[in-house]
Amino acid sequence: MRRGERLPALGRLFIAAAAAWALAAALPQAQAATLRVANQGDATSMDPHSLNESMQLSFTGNVYEPLVARNRQLELVPGLATAWKMVSPTVWRFDLRPGVRFHDGSALTADDVVFSFRRAAGEGSDLRSYLAPVREVRRVGDLAVEIETNAPYPILPDVLTVVYVMNRAWCEQHHALTPVDRRKGIENEASFKANGTGPYRLRERQPGTRTVLERHAGHWGPVEGNIDRVVFTPIGNDATRVAALMSGEIDLMEPVPLQDAARLAAQPGLRVMQGPEMRVIFLGMDQKRDELLQSDVRGRNPFRDRRVRQAVYQAIDIEAIRSRIMRGAATPTGQMVAPGVRGFLPELETRLPFDADAARRLLTEAGYPAGFEVGMNCPNDRYVNDAEICQAVASSLARVGIRVKLQAETKALYFQKVLSRNTSFYLLGWVPGTYDAHNVLATVIATPDGRGQGQFNLGGYSHPRIDELTARIQSESDPARRSALMAEALKLHAQDIGHIPLHRQALAWGLRRNLEVVQRPDNFQVYKWMQMRP
Structure with missing residues (x-):
């Protein structure tokens, strides 16, 4: 079996978290x-193939499994x-766990795996990029x-974790042979019902409003925590969410x-758990149309000009965002x-300098001395602030x-719009x-190919050399050559300046002191690892 590499940059954080959990696990088990x-925000659907978003995958990952x-x-x-093992350069074999049953009592078989992968790779799935x-x-x-x-794909096991x-x-x-298509607002019974092995x-x-999970007594794995029921409530208003934690109405909230x-x-x-997150917040621009x-520009697309993209980049006061908007909790x-x-x-890591004068000169050089008007889409309940x-x-x-x-709206509406590429x-x-x-x-930067x-x-950013390199990276097995590519x-x-990276936000969970959790830098909340003490 091939296992993943340790992530050295976060090693000390992980070791500390693991040690804390080991100490908690050694104590007498509390009652359920x-x-x-x-x-x-809410998980937009119970369909595990409907949206490639970490909050969605985190929640449904407690019900379904990879x-x-x-x-x-x-x-x-x-x-x-x-x-699992590689049996040839392009073929991997996976041996399934015997005795696994879905929540309705059905036994897991290879047919379910074949079906799930075809479903996740098919039309309407938001996970197609993983299986391309x-x-x-x-x-x-x-x-x-x-x-x-x-072609050879050495990181296939890493890909399959979601x-x-x-x-x-x-x-x-349940008439759910194909996934919910978030671009079209289509739903099916898998949006509201679920039958996993988790x-x-x-x-x-x-x-x-509310989603309730209950511990599956027939799960194949060991009972590591003592949470037998999870009541998940989306509370969009920050003050209301904080008040709910302080009053004892909830036990865990994210983000603080x-x-x-x-x-x-x-x-x-109460306590606040803070740590690094692997998420990069960035800006994207329509460079295809x-x-x-x-926009009020007719007959051409300003964002196709690198000078305009650089002007946008250098016009942004990133320090003001870090210090005032993010209160220092961003890098x-x-x-x-x-x-x-x-x-x-x-x-x-070093950004282009914030320089409004340089931005104006670049816009003038590109033929926009008076600037231009453009629409912007933004969620208001997905990322921190x-x-x-x-x-x-x-x-x-x-x-x-x-x-x-600016059009800021709930992520359910936001994702439906931008995933349809109806955005500038x-x-x-x-x-x-x-x-x-x-x-x-492969997913965010490479030229979209419809597959x-x-x-x-x-x-729709496109750079032929990056596409060529991305294809080579996918198949390269030598770590040094792969890193160079x-x-x-x-x-x-x-x-x-294909996209404009802004910052990495920090994780911040608010929770009761008697709740033991594992905070991973991917921001997944794994309920089976959580322990509530008296």
């Missing part, structure tokens, strides 16, 4: 408990597969499958409003990957003549699910 969780999982240190560990390199998934026994790729397995018969019965089963789903972190940490019985959808960055991700380049960040960007750009018409300028955050820069290159590549390259691709993207 209900965990009440609040987040600023072939290959990650432990508290983000290392690869057996999930629904007990072992896969040629075929085939059954080679009741409890074994082979995955054949178009591809969850569904029951074929259940999907047929440690928790869905008991109640009221979108936007930055202005309230110190006050919450000082409250008896001949004319922007939302400005000049690249699209974070420390701990394979391919991270310290030399790309997302709407405020967009407002700050709009204010900065106004000083150089770029007039931003947008804010997005990204954590590579593989913890490897190839994911960012999964560039699926989240919502502005990733470095070249990321440097080219930074030089071309």
Whole structure:
């Protein structure tokens, strides 16, 4: 079995978290408990293939499971597969765990895995980019499958950690053979119902109001925590979410409003857990259309000109965003990957300087001496202070003549719009699910090809050399050569200003002192690891 590499940049954090958990696990088990969780937004669907978003995948990952999982240190560990190996340069074999049953009692078989991978790779799935390199998934026994790729794909096990397995018969019965298509606002029974193999089963789903999970007594894995019931409530208003934690109505909340972190940490019985997150917050621009959808410029697209992209970059007062909007809980960055991700380049951390005068000169050189008007799409309940960040960007750009018409809305509406590419300028955050820069290159930066590549390259940025390098990175097995290829691709993207990275936000969870949790830098909340003490 091949296991994932340790992430050295975050090693000390992981070791400390693991030690804390080991100490907690050594104590006598408390009685079963209900965990009440609040987040600023809701999981948009119970369909595990409907949206490639970490909050969505985190929540449904408690109900559904992948072939290959990650432990508290983000290392690869057996999930629904007990072992895996490369049997040829383009074929991997996965041996399935015997005795696993879905929540309705159906036994897990290779047919379910084959069905799930075809579903996740098909039309309407938001996970197509992960499976774009896969040629075929085939059954080679009741409890074994082979995955054949178009070319050697050495990080395939890393990729599969977010591809969850569904029951074929259940999907047929519930008219959910294809995923929910968030771009079209289409829903099916898998939006509101679920039948996974995970440690928790869905008991109640009221979108936007309340979702209840209960411990699945028949789960194949060990009972590591004592949470037998989870009540998840989206609370969009920061003050209301904080008040709910302080009054004892909830036990865990995320994110903690930055202005309230110190006050919450000082409250008896409460604490704030803070740590680094692998998420990069960035701006994207429509560079594909001949004319922007939302602009007063006719007959041409300003964002196709690198000088305009650089002007936008240098017009943004990133220090004001870091200090005032993020209250210091953000690290400005000049690249699209974070420390701990394979391919991270310290030399790309330095951003282009904030320089409004230089931005005006660049706009004049590009033929826009008076600036221009452009629409901007932004969520208001997905990232830390997302709407405020967009407002700050709009204010900065106004000083150089770029007039931003900002539309900030709930992520359910936001994602439906931007995933349809009906946007000219947008804010997005990204954590590579593989913890490897190839994911960012293939999914966010590479030219969209309609088969999964560039699926989240919502502005249609295109650079032939980066596409060539991305394809080579996918197949390269030599670590040194692979690192060199990733470095070249990321440097080219930074030089071309294909996107505008802003910062990495910090994690901040507010919780009761008697609740033991594991806070991973991918911001996944794994309920089976949580322990409520008396």
